[in-house]
Amino acid sequence: MGKRLTKRSEDYSKWYNELVVGADLAENSGVRGCMVIKPYGFAIWEKMQGELDRMFKETGHENAYFPLFIPKSYLSKEASHVEGFAKECAVVTHYRLKNAEDGSGIIVDPMAKLEEELIVRPTSETIIWDTYRRWIQSYRDLPLLINQWANVVRWEMRTRLFLRTAEFLWQEGHTAHATEQEALEEAERMMNVYAEFAENHMAMPVIKGTKTESERFAGAVETYCIEALMQDTRALQAGTSHFLGQNFAKAFDVKFATKEGKQEHVWATSWGVSTRLMGALIMTHSDDNGLVLPPKLAPIQVVIVPIYKGTEQLDAISQKIEPLVKELRAKGISVKFDNRDTHKPGFKFNEYEMKGVPVRLAVGQRDLQNGTYEVARRDTLTKEIVPMDEIVAKIEFLLEDIQEHIFQKAVDFRDAHITEVDSYEEFKKVLEEKGGFISAHWDGSLETENHIKDETKATIRCIPIDAEKEAGKCMVTGAPSETRVLFAKAY
Amino acid sequence: MGKRLTKRSEDYSKWYNELVVGADLAENSGVRGCMVIKPYGFAIWEKMQGELDRMFKETGHENAYFPLFIPKSYLSKEASHVEGFAKECAVVTHYRLKNAEDGSGIIVDPMAKLEEELIVRPTSETIIWDTYRRWIQSYRDLPLLINQWANVVRWEMRTRLFLRTAEFLWQEGHTAHATEQEALEEAERMMNVYAEFAENHMAMPVIKGTKTESERFAGAVETYCIEALMQDTRALQAGTSHFLGQNFAKAFDVKFATKEGKQEHVWATSWGVSTRLMGALIMTHSDDNGLVLPPKLAPIQVVIVPIYKGTEQLDAISQKIEPLVKELRAKGISVKFDNRDTHKPGFKFNEYEMKGVPVRLAVGQRDLQNGTYEVARRDTLTKEIVPMDEIVAKIEFLLEDIQEHIFQKAVDFRDAHITEVDSYEEFKKVLEEKGGFISAHWDGSLETENHIKDETKATIRCIPIDAEKEAGKCMVTGAPSETRVLFAKAY
Missing domain, CATH: 3.40.50.800 (Anticodon-binding domain)
Structure with missing residues (x-):
């Protein structure tokens, strides 16, 4: 305390790090990439949890708890899923330590090697769908609407407090449904729950949309998301909700008997938000004097x-x-x-x-x-x-006025930073000079998406849910496009 | 449903396992020793959590969150602590998977070996005291009263749902104090909080006491505990609260400046209860028709x-x-x-x-x-x-009457199963024929304690807090004893 923060205009990233520590929210630990969430920071997270948990229960979900460890063979069952997570897995290989025979200290006991390595969950689809196979036999068992509050681990190389840490806290919903339509509705419903939470409690405006194929969750057929804009004009993905089709049901052989007695694979969703929301909250409202909290989440x-x-x-x-x-x-x-x-x-x-x-x-x-x-x-x-x-x-x-005022301020800032452009030149200029979301036509190809990303570091944040049809031409290739998508540099 | 449980009188252990699954509380997962807590079981745990969390906050504690992983060198810093946990540690050695070059599937990437192995926390004293070194400088920073809700892993070889699982959920309080007296009071206070929770909410009577040296937590100077009696006349340790002296403060060099400006090591406690309480709840009240829940914890x-x-x-x-x-x-x-x-x-x-x-x-x-x-x-x-x-x-x-009635029933059962004996012959006879707690004189030596344990499988559950001074002779050696202690076969 007493020490002033670096000004946001001088070095936004430094300001952020100083604020997180200065406001007693979190700090780095002695374990690479893992943070300690301090009592004051954790009290804010508890407020978030309490509200989200209430909203999940109101929409019919129950909490449960599944194992921390995932056998390697489970993770490998859904091909695109393992592809997406293999590069950042913490792997448990042994189950015992012992005193070194030469007296040099405590070592891993080579005799206590696991037959099959265990992965510390980066997300729980595989262990949960292995369980659902036992829980689901009939249409009477559906829908199955379950949520889990848990810690997960993704071995990120460059980490930042709350925004990207090797271990983080989150909730993950995993639901099973009898029909494709029902699962799609569930995925969309939970995106809406997240949006409502973000806007009404965090006072953080978000844009709802779907991800392009390259930005989808590993194993998803469709990823819904909410995207927010931070004060430094970079976007932040604040929550995702995935329609998983029958991918996991097929990988784990989860079938149900329909009313007519037929055997069918079930349809799935998963959805999550994490302690990353703490970073989003900070970067939406705070100022050079420190944190600004919406009254609804203030401990x-x-x-x-x-x-x-x-x-x-x-x-x-x-x-x-x-x-x-x-x-x-x-x-x-x-x-x-x-x-x-x-x-x-x-x-x-x-x-x-x-x-x-x-x-x-x-x-x-x-x-x-x-x-x-x-x-x-x-x-x-x-x-x-x-x-x-x-x-x-x-x-x-x-308390009401502050909640309303900081939301409106964030809306105004966000709206002032959505720019429509029709040429790639203009796109690059706006991205460079103003930042924020850029609304532009794109030809729908991965090639163009990657080209833009490589040249400018901007990614397609989402195809907005409420985007109107508008005949246009891709700003890069000139190929026809039916709707504008939102680009931004993102956290 | 529909299927009847094995009767308790036929096979208590089988009855327990059938009930846990039949009442939709939990089940074994595909991961060795790790359970899935099902929604109905988790709802009961959530009720317990809510009540305990309220009691912790009322006694001045705040929640925080510390890393899942503990560097091997941290665990090794307190000698008796590592001795106690080394044999049951899940060890992370690598941080990446990859496709095998021969196309045989996904393997651990040998190039991604950690420089220092990480232990999945079996308990968090070491990582927390490494953090407290940064948080504590002055007497103004004390007392530091922190609790964490977390998952922990102890690689048990023989596991049973809720009672002994490789991964379990718990809370662990970790406090730091300026004086020995204050820390002792805190440890005792939390034992009392646990006892109050057990009796008033779980409707489970407990005996408060201290552990003998051999039964103490690894690294503790004194362990307070609450001991309950299950229907099959075996005891169950339902919660422990440890006075850690200055052991961890010294191992992690945590000192504070006193009001007089001197540098001193701080005094510590830690205390925890876990999902094991679910097992205790089941075995205190349930009958041959299934679970019996105290109204205060019924979802x-x-x-x-x-x-x-x-x-x-x-x-x-x-x-x-x-x-x-x-x-x-x-x-x-x-x-x-x-x-x-x-x-x-x-x-x-x-x-x-x-x-x-x-x-x-x-x-x-x-x-x-x-x-x-x-x-x-x-x-x-x-x-x-x-x-x-x-x-x-x-x-x-x-709702009130049932809460009261099942508590009184459990008290009566427990009281009918506390037997005072004065000879080792009688001790063995009661243990064999009646079970329960046996109150006897013991000479205070580890040798006698081990002798009794080896011969009868009974352990000293505790030295009751309210034990009266009574001159007597050890039932085994005849050496003088000042107070009776409680023996039992235990879970």
Whole structure:
């Protein structure tokens, strides 16, 4: 604390790293690519989890838990799936350590080698579909709507806190259905749940769409996604929902008896969001002073800082504050009264600014005399004096207003950074000078997509769900195109 | 469903396994020693988690998350700790798979060998204390009160669902304190929290005590525990809380500046309970018809089964039921109205009996005419006819009464199975004929403890916290003893 962050305009990436550590969200551990999520960061993740879990249950899903380890042979059963994950697998090969005979320390016991190597799950389709084979016999067992909260491991070479780590926390939904149509609807439903969560709780606007073939999940027939725009004009994929067709049902031989008594393979979806959302949240709202949190996800929504000299003054303030704290808590508002005598008010102000607490109340001797509080809002950094008898209504108003205001600000920023272009020259110019999403015609070929990616590092983020048909020509090849797609440089 | 369980009196262990699968709690997976926790079993675990998490937070703890992997060198830093866990470690040695050059399939890439092997955490003291070194500088940073919900892996050779699995879910608290006294108080406080949870929520009576040196956690100075008695008269360790002294602080060099400016090593505790509690819950209350759940942990507290022919009758019942369901839910009671037309009432009765739903309502045409419900309670398997206008009060009474009744029943059983003995002959006789806890004098030596264990398979479960001083003689050696300890055969 006390130390200022690097300004976003100077070095966005450095600002991000400093903020994550400075706001006590997370830090790197002694294990390559693995982070420690600190209590304050974890409290935000718990808020996210709680809300998402509620939304999953409301849409009929139940939680379960499947093994951390996946036998190598399972992972290999779906060809494109293993292709997608083989390069970044943590592999367990032994099950025992022992003392080295030469006394040099603890070593892996070569006698305790596993017959078959186990992969630490990078995602759980294979172990889950191996289980579903036992759970699904008849149409009566469908749909099967299951979610799992878990840790997964993908051995990334270049890692960044929250955005790309070797181990991360996530939820993965895995559903099984009797018909293709039902599975498609489920995949789309969960994309919509993610979008609703992102917009209503994270205050982060997203664009819903589908991925091109090259950007699809390994093993999916169709990948739905939500794409957000960060303050540095780079896009971030915030959640994906996959229609898996019958790929995993066939690989793991999961069939069901239809009402008519026929044996058919079931249809599948999977969908997930991860602690990456923490990175998205940070890069959507925060500023040069630190984190800015949407009130709905803030572990502390209101902090009260007493300004006093000596215990007598503190006691007077505490007495005044106590009923207010009770009243706010009864309304479900989370309040912290920071009466630590080890730190000065200025230090505390900076700390809560860094940690993104939406509303801050300060109260000193003059306030007690005047019957007022000094109220500061984190999003605009503005202050005002509020009479004590109006404070509860004011706080309720502010929590709603901040949620709404930071969402609108993010929408305005995002909308100002969607640019339609009709030529590749213009595309490159906008990408270079302005960034953001670029809406352009593309001929639908992998070749063109790769060409653009190689030349500009921009990828097709999605084919928007609500894209209107519009006859056009691919900006690169001139071949006919029926709809615009969204390009961007992405995290 | 439909199939009856093996009777407990015939084969307790077989009954247990059949119940765990039959009540849809868990099953073995294709991965050696790793279980799948099914949605109904996981819903019970979620209830436990929710309650424990609330209790941890009320006692000042915050959640955080630390890496799954522990570098081998970390694990080795505390000598007795690595000694305790080395024999059952899952070891990650590689980080990539690849296609075999001879086309034989997917193999571990020998070029992708880790410089240092990573252990899948069997417990997190080492990685956490490596982190605490960065977090703790001054007395102002203490106490540090942190909990983690996580999966851990211990490569057990003989596994049983919930009781002993290679991977299991648990919580592990890790706290740091400025003084020995404070750490001791914390360790004892958490034992008390566990005991309160076990008794008030699981309806499972426990004996609080400390472990003998040989039964202590690897790296602990003192281990507090709660011990429960299962229906088959074997004991089960349901939770442990360790006073770690300065062992880990010294191994990881974690010091703090005292108020007086001196540098001192901090004092530590750790404490945990796991999905093993699911096994304890099952073996405390269940009967030959299936699971018996305490209402406070039941995912479904009340199930309503309609008895009807044709949709017209079902509609009439549904209409009657709707306001009741609403009223119960408004009171925070979880209700399921099972109107599936794919299964008969008798099938449903068996299913909910197997799943331990505390209260079952049945309602048919005659009930509608008479204005009554047939109400069955799961613990006693008794039924009665209740007028509709008394049903809500009846259900509220039953949920409390069942919670109380199954607790008292377990207390009575446990108390009837604590036997004081004064000779080794009597000890062996009671152990053989009656089982349960045996209270006896012991000379305090490891030698005697091991002798008894080797001869009888009974271990010292604990030295009860509330044991009174009583001059006596060790039942084996005749050496003087100051207090009785509790022996039992244990899970």
